[in-house]
Amino acid sequence: MHKFQDTRTIYRPSDIINDVRREYGVVMSYQKAWKAKECALEDLMGSAEESYAKLARYCYNMGRINTGSAFFIEKDDENRFRYFFMALGQCVRGFRNAMRPLILVDGTTLKARYGGKLIIATCQDANIQIYSLAFGIVDGENDVAMSWFFTKLREVIGDVENLAFVTNRGQSIINGIVEVFPEAHHGYCMHHIQGNLKTRYRGNSVVAFFRRAAKAYSFEEFDKFMVEIDSKSHAAWEYLTEMGIEHWSCASVLTPAQEDKLFKTLDVAGKLESFPRTHAVAVAMHRGLPPHTLCSVYYMTDYWRAAYAETIFPVPNEVEWEVPDHILPLNNLLPPAVGPRTSGRTRTSRIPSTGEFPQPRKCGRCSATGHTRRYCTNQISLHDNVTDV
Template identity: 25%
Template sequence: MVDRLTEIHNMSQDQQMLDNECGWMDMDVPDKETASQQVSSIEVDSTIQLTHSSHARDDGTGFYKEHLTSNNPHAIAKVLGAYFHDRYSESKGPSTKDLRNSIRIELGYKVSYWKVWMDSEIEKSLVRGTHEHGYGVIDAYSHILRTSNSVSKTAVVVDENGRFKCFLVAYGAWILGFAQMRKVIAVDGTFLKSRYCGVLLSAFAQDIENHIFSVAFCVVDSKCDASYKYFFEQMSSFVLDTPKLCIISDRHPSIGKIVSVVFPSAHYGCCMRHLGENIRKDFHNGSVVHHFLRQQKHTMYNIMTINITESINVVLLGEREFPITALFDAINKRFTEIFHERRMIFLDIGTKFVPSMETIIAENTELGNKLLVHQIANYRYIVTGHEVVATADLQSKSCSYRVFVIDKIPCPYAMAALRCQYGEDYGRRIYEYSSLYYTVDAYIMAYVEEIKPISSEDSWQVSIEILERKISPLFIEPGKVGRRSYKRRK
């Protein structure tokens, strides 16, 4: 009996030494039926293997391997993250609820909501980097952006404690292209959904095909006078303060106040859609809004709303929870594609104006041919038709119908006056009385500059001073870090 105990004891020591050398964890040995299961596996970075078995061990190379199945209720979040690695590479990725459903359907594995949420946070940080790292390298990121894209403007502001305050980006392609745009800028701000919050301020123009054209983006700590002042002061270096400039917003009190200081010669207006909604809400009468909008005497190319900025906020809805560098990488990628598409679309077109304007000219010409014209002075005409009597002054390029003034292109009444003034040659004269912003050449010139992508961080070449400058994230109250808490009702 003693010999038998000694033999068992020696076998236990040998087994323990073997386990220490191989890194095996002390666990139940699977039975033959389980061990004989042959299933496919997924290798992720040669470190994590997901299969239909129930082991977890170190294979002696220092790499931890864990197998994910319904038989293993203790799979760590790292393993779950590896399983969904590719789902976070291009976009926001699936929600926690969708992840749970995918695991349950594809693997038959029930996992808690908390573990799946932790999994998604771990994998997002591996794919996009952490929020803290994004703020820490923002100065180096700014340098690489300017190096890759000439004429671009970036600016980073920190407080006295080295904490992040503002980061502005205006690509050189945006700055040069804005010279070909109508000088109407819509400004808006949207709250970021990252753990450190913040606000993404955006300024957009509208090209001649009514597409959004970015002017600048800026991440700030909050919507306040100081943030908007910094934003507009930075834009003033490439947006000229002239009477032709018009800035519209959603009536945020800080915007109107700061515009009058930074751009005193510019016009400032509020978004007609927001104003119309306020009228509908205050007077409880939607029919009033239609009459109100018809009476507006806006003279800036009929751009009266900030829908162009709100539409890009919807496009970047998922990206608003990204780390700051990943957010601007997403902006870079999106506008790189947009610029390439719009630069190529009209290269071989044979018209002088863009297609949308040529269509409007054809429609106005057809309507103008049906109107009665009476000349009252040189270049001045009374035009009658469609229950309207309008006065067209070709010398000042104006018409009492006001569409000519607003759209900067002859309306039907102006078309009738041009036909009477120039006869058969009036078709060529139409382009002389229209804005140059509508030409195909102006459109192509607006998108001729390329937006170059930002290289990966491991290939950055920056000075030691920039690398050593670490910027801390925005300050937030300790209780606000993490997921929002809700008070449950009984």
């Protein structure tokens, strides 16, 4: 029973080999263990081919009990799966009624048999937690696929005033936003930029000054921090300016006239980041004003409750599914075509996004770069005159 003690354990083929040898005294090959695991998973969850064939029926019955939900399935001329988009009505209404008009979009590679790319659109609730808005599965992060995804997203959310997107620097995502949401503001993920600065420009306070520059609303304050970055590392300053400061700086959102008007009154100054500043709260309390009036309504508990007011219902049991005539053509949807497998081992490491610097590997045993502790073969000095071989 030791293999069931930890629910987080990933049962690998090597674990199957060890358990069979320990319990039955039988030695089996890795290939046989891998195939046994695949057969067990198929008996438990069904095959991938069956899942593609059931997709249209699943979506129809999911939408039937969750009103306002949107499901789109795109297929090719051979009736093979191409694209998929899903947005639950409860999430869309929660975004429209109780969320800041800010959408974060990112993608990740699927490691299943038929591959593909999972595209996720999320936002943040009043408690700064992730709030799912829409999902999509496409063949890759390319211009055609991303244009299709953002087109469906626009059909679902409609026109949103002062809409903004935050993404990584993937060119296809950028092109899709420009094409489908030309009026929306587009910013780059601060976490990705900060990670690049940590990788390339270590130990010279560049990251700290970047964070201050990114959060500065005043052009004067922003320029002061950019001068500090330039003095620490001109290469880092060039990196930040070449990507366009309008994509990561709060100061670039305001024109000089707006900035001057913004800082003339204390009441408005207290609303700079939607959260009340300490001095603004003190002045408000002195004047008899409720401090929460200085905070954006998007962070009020009423908006927080409204975001989760509706219940998302699970899909019924398959025996209770309804299958109308208009989805019958998709009843036999085939999985996407899989090209020939390339030589060598399948890549397991993450592919860096556009403009992202790869993180150097550092060994926890010898502190050298280029490898990890698992593959370390360097000699370690135990004492001044003794070497561990």
